[in-house]
Amino acid sequence: MMAQYHALKAQASDCLLFYRMGDFFELFHEDATIAAQCLDIALTARGDGIPMCGVPIHAADAYLARLIRAGHRVAVAEQVETPEQAKKRGGSKALVERRIIRLVTAGTLTEEALLDSRAANWLVALAEQGQQIGLAAADISTGRFELASVARAALDAELARLGPSEIVVAEGATLAGVEQPRGDFAAAAGERRLKARFGVASLDGFGQFDAAALAAAGGLLAYLERTAQGAATFLQPPLPRTAEDHMAIDAATRDSLELTRTQTGERKGSLLDAVDRTVTGAGARLLAADLAAPLNAADRIEARLALVGWLAAEGGAREGLRGALRALPDIGRALGRLVAGRGSPRDLGQLRDGLGAARLVHDRLAALADPPPLLATLLPALRGHGALVEELRRALVPTPPIEAAQGGFIADGFDPALDDLRALSQDGRRAIAALEARYREQTGIAALKIRHNGVLGYHVEVAARHADALMAADSGFTHRQTLAGVVRFNAPDLHEAALKVAQAGAHALVAEQAHLEALTQAALDRRDAICATADALARLDVAAGLAERAVEGGWCRPTLLPFPCFEIEGGRHPVVEAAVARAGERFVANDCLLTEESRLWLVTGPNMGGKSTFLRQNALIAVLAQAGSFVPAATARLGLVDRLFSRVGASDNLARGRSTFMVEMIETAAILAQATPRSFVILDEVGRGTSTYDGLAIAWAVVEAVHETNRCRCLFATHYHELTRLAGRLDALSLHHVRATEWKGDLVLLHEVAQGAADRSYGLAVARLAGLPRPVLARAKEVLARLEKGRDRTGGLAAGLDELPLFAALAERETAARPDPLRAALAEIDADALSPRDALDALYRLKTLAAEG
Numbered sequence: 005m006m007a008q009y010h011a012l013k014a015q016a017s018d019c020l021l022f023y024r025m026g027d028f029f030e031l032f033h034e035d036a037t038i039a040a041q042c043l044d045i046a047l048t049a050r051g052d053g054i055p056m057c058g059v060p061i062h063a064a065d066a067y068l069a070r071l072i073r074a075g076h077r078v079a080v081a082e083q084v085e086t087p088e089q090a091k092k093r094g095g096s097k098a099l100v101e102r103r104i105i106r107l108v109t110a111g112t113l114t115e116e117a118l119l120d121s122r123a124a125n126w127l128v129a130l131a132e133q134g135q136q137i138g139l140a141a142a143d144i145s146t147g148r149f150e151l152a153s154v155a156r157a158a159l160d161a162e163l164a165r166l167g168p169s170e171i172v173v174a175e176g177a178t179l180a181g182v183e184q185p186r187g188d189f190a191a192a193a194g195e196r197r198l199k200a201r202f203g204v205a206s207l208d209g210f211g212q213f214d215a216a217a218l219a220a221a222g223g224l225l226a227y228l229e230r231t232a233q234g235a236a237t238f239l240q241p242p243l244p245r246t247a248e249d250h251m252a253i254d255a256a257t258r259d260s261l262e263l264t265r266t267q268t269g270e271r272k273g274s275l276l277d278a279v280d281r282t283v284t285g286a287g288a289r290l291l292a293a294d295l296a297a298p299l300n301a302a303d304r305i306e307a308r309l310a311l312v313g314w315l316a317a318e319g320g321a322r323e324g325l326r327g328a329l330r331a332l333p334d335i336g337r338a339l340g341r342l343v344a345g346r347g348s349p350r351d352l353g354q355l356r357d358g359l360g361a362a363r364l365v366h367d368r369l370a371a372l373a374d375p376p377p378l379l380a381t382l383l384p385a386l387r388g389h390g391a392l393v394e395e396l397r398r399a400l401v402p403t404p405p406i407e408a409a410q411g412g413f414i415a416d417g418f419d420p421a422l423d424d425l426r427a428l429s430q431d432g433r434r435a436i437a438a439l440e441a442r443y444r445e446q447t448g449i450a451a452l453k454i455r456h457n458g459v460l461g462y463h464v465e466v467a468a469r470h471a472d473a474l475m476a477a478d479s480g481f482t483h484r485q486t487l488a489g490v491v492r493f494n495a496p497d498l499h500e501a502a503l504k505v506a507q508a509g510a511h512a513l514v515a516e517q518a519h520l521e522a523l524t525q526a527a528l529d530r531r532d533a534i535c536a537t538a539d540a541l542a543r544l545d546v547a548a549g550l551a552e553r554a555v556e557g558g559w560c561r562p563t564l565l566p567f568p569c570f571e572i573e574g575g576r577h578p579v580v581e582a583a584v585a586r587a588g589e590r591f592v593a594n595d596c597l598l599t600e601e602s603r604l605w606l607v608t609g610p611n612m613g614g615k616s617t618f619l620r621q622n623a624l625i626a627v628l629a630q631a632g633s634f635v636p637a638a639t640a641r642l643g644l645v646d647r648l649f650s651r652v653g654a655s656d657n658l659a660r661g662r663s664t665f666m667v668e669m670i671e672t673a674a675i676l677a678q679a680t681p682r683s684f685v686i687l688d689e690v691g692r693g694t695s696t697y698d699g700l701a702i703a704w705a706v707v708e709a710v711h712e713t714n715r716c717r718c719l720f721a722t723h724y725h726e727l728t729r730l731a732g733r734l735d736a737l738s739l740h741h742v743r744a745t746e747w748k749g750d751l752v753l754l755h756e757v758a759q760g761a762a763d764r765s766y767g768l769a770v771a772r773l774a775g776l777p778r779p780v781l782a783r784a785k786e787v788l789a790r791l792e793k794g795r796d797r798t799g800g801l802a803a804g805l806d807e808l809p810l811f812a813a814l815a816e817r818e819t820a821a822r823p824d825p826l827r828a829a830l831a832e833i834d835a836d837a838l839s840p841r842d843a844l845d846a847l848y849r850l851k852t853l854a855a856e857g
């Protein structure tokens with residue numbers, strides 16, 4: 005047996021091996037040690053000392069889920085023949101044949117119990133082609149499949165958008181992930197696999213894919229084949245994704261704005277959580293995807309906004325729609341399981357109910373006047389399943405079971421032959437009940453019972469003290485088993501009746517299985533249309549949820565303008581507002597008016613005054629607006645944002661364990677390199693992570709660069725009051741502050757954004773609010789007085805800065821200095837990605853360049 009185990013383990017490579025033995029999956033050797041620790045189950049040893057542990061089959065899913073969550077991958081080796089078949093094949097000592105039927109990995113799950121119903125589950129394959137990275141992403145629980153090709157520098161942003169459960173890469177790749185054979189990640193092989201998979205001669209119908217994307221697709225499809233071990237997986241045709249379709253949001257910004265997860269990884273406290281009023285799992289998944297990738301095309305945004313607006317205005321329609329959706333099963337994922345061959349009667353039942361309800365939703369909405377255009381395009385996808393729904397209605401019982409093995413899911417009256425078999429089995433059972441009465445009478449033992457179990461089948465059972473009468477040779481009973489207290493017998497007529505029941509039952513099961521297959525096939529034949537229905541329902545749920553949220557919070561429909569402005573009146577932060585409300589306080593709404601003439605706001609004011617909240621709420625409003633949502637404001641007019649950046653000074657995100665000044669500077673460098681005049685940037689206390697002089701100098705230079713070079717819309721919060729001097733030098737920069745006042749010696753934070761710079765910093769007042777001991781405060785006051793005196797005398801930190809030449813002049817000087825072409829060419833070479841041939845070519849090119857220089 006161990007030889008068979010080791011052979012399977014070799015195939016399973018770095019996966020833990022679940023080895024089926026009877027009613028358990030057993031793990032051996034190191035696998036056992038790992039699993040026992042991770043699952044908190046007993047580690048035992050075989051007779052020969054090999055460590056082992058096991059999990060019962062009926063609870064295997066829960067244990068699998070824990071292993072997968074802990075980052076393991078599991079190969080499941082099943083018995084593929086019965087012990088009887090094994091004996092017939094190889095004699096009494098023959099070992100039951102086992103085969104790995106599936107690799108269970110985080111990215112390839114379809115089981116309801118193992119998945120979060122409100123989150124997508126992405127498997128991502130990455131293929132490197134020099135500086136271009138092919139990215140193939142699939143959620144096989146719903147069949148969604150995206151292909152893209154991104155620059156290496158943009159990869160992190162894409163991965164942060166998707167939040168993949170698992171990443172696969174080619175062996176030896178520079179990117180992190182589960183390594184798979186290099187050959188899988190070749191463009192030609194990828195193209196071949198895609199064509200074969202979707203049965204097409206050309207991929208043109210799906211869109212244009214470059215070599216990197218095709219190579220990634222190859223890696224993804226090969227991995228899916230390997231993990232499914234011959235079973236099918238669910239993939240819809242690939243959707244090409246281009247970065248330009250969406251607002252670019254890099255990983256650090258996503259993290260800082262807590263769009264779909266907080267910085268500690270929770271959904272609660274994120275923007276998504278504050279906005280989400282969807283009532284279906286599919287709706288919640290789509291909303292998360294929308295917020296993670298706001299659109300960049302005004303017409304598509306307007307279409308979504310119009311639908312939200314219509315549903316916000318039509319309260320009755322919205323209520324009705326949400327009520328209908330609430331009862332809806334997750335048809336996308338039910339279909340995914342059916343395609344993967346792991347579907348159950350219950351999944352078919354879910355399709356029946358879901359598709360039936362979709363039709364009702366259609367009829368309800370189609371009857372309403374003046375539907376917005378997006379609704380008109382969604383409606384047709386909700387219908388057209390009549391024949392399938394009717395068939396499933398006739399065929400299935402009202403609540404079909406998850407387990408097909410016991411039968412009982414096909415409704416009476418669907419198949420006369422099956423009805424006959426059931427009647428036979430029923431008759432047999434009635435006959436057995438009659439036998440029990442007869443035996444009692446015949447033997448005079450009133451407590452005699454006919455029982456059933458898996459080993460003996462039907463048998464007669466009496467208490468030990470009554471057994472003698474039945475033991476007699478002429479009693480008509482045959483002894484089968486003696487247990488403590490009871491004795492069990494068989495009898496010829498019972499045997500006969502039992503045989504009839506068993507045969508009818510077995511035939512009925514076979515008939516039910518055949519129906520299950522046929523019904524599954526009928527559903528699979530319509531898979532594309534079912535996917536379209538699931539997608540349309542999810543879109544409706546998102547729109548109705550956003551409408552609900554807008555009505556609930558008094559949000560407004562944003563107006564999109566064709567130039568880069570950002571004019572928000574009465575803006576609010578949805579997450580902080582909820583937190584403030586929980587504390588019984590009122591959130592103070594604030595305006596933000598960025599225009600061509602005033603596109604950079606410098607915001608000062610005391611700690612805890614609400615600067616960060618103000619900055620973030622405006623970034624979130626941009627995200628919400630471009631995701632097609634109403635926004636928490638009285639009015640909102642904005643020009644599309646092509647890239648959104650949010651950076652928080654180092655000392656503000658200590659909680660992330662990445663408080664280094666270095667990270668802050670790397671992230672700021674990325675903004676200066678990438679922000680365009682259509683971008684929106686919030687910078688929160690940049691420069692704070694280092695010494696005062698260095699920090700101020702950096703903050704000063706960054707503000708100048710953003711203003712002069714990037715020319716983007718920007719909110720810049722700072723404690724460096726010296727920066728306010730920039731207002732006189734940079735014409736599109738204006739000064740603002742969060743208001744505070746002192747009342748009877750106490751600091752009162754008004755959380756109100758006002759014109760002009762803050763008059764003072766209130767640092768000591770905040771410290772007092774925080775409960776710093778009196779003597780320390782008194783001492784701090786003395787020190788402050790001394791410092792301020794010094795500042796007044798010398799001009800302070802920023803003395804002399806006014807004489808600095810303008811940034812623009814400096815920038816010109818810098819660009820005038822000619823860059824060295826040889827260095828530039830060298831910097832462009834990615835040494836790891838070069839073939840020997842390419843390397844030689846590169847060398848010749850460099851020599852030519854050197855000669856020219």
Ligand SMILES: Nc1ncnc2c1ncn2[C@@H]1O[C@H](COP(=O)(O)OP(=O)(O)OP(=O)(O)O)[C@@H](O)[C@H]1O
Pocket residue numbers: 580584590591592593594609610611612613614615616617618656742755756
């Ligand atoms: N507009 C507002 N209305 C009501 N309360 C607010 C508002 N803005 C912020 N607050 C409250 O003030 C707290 C501090 O806000 P925030 O973190 O934005 O201040 P800050 O000025 O950035 O502080 P620091 O300079 O210390 O980082 C918030 O947690 C919230 O409770």
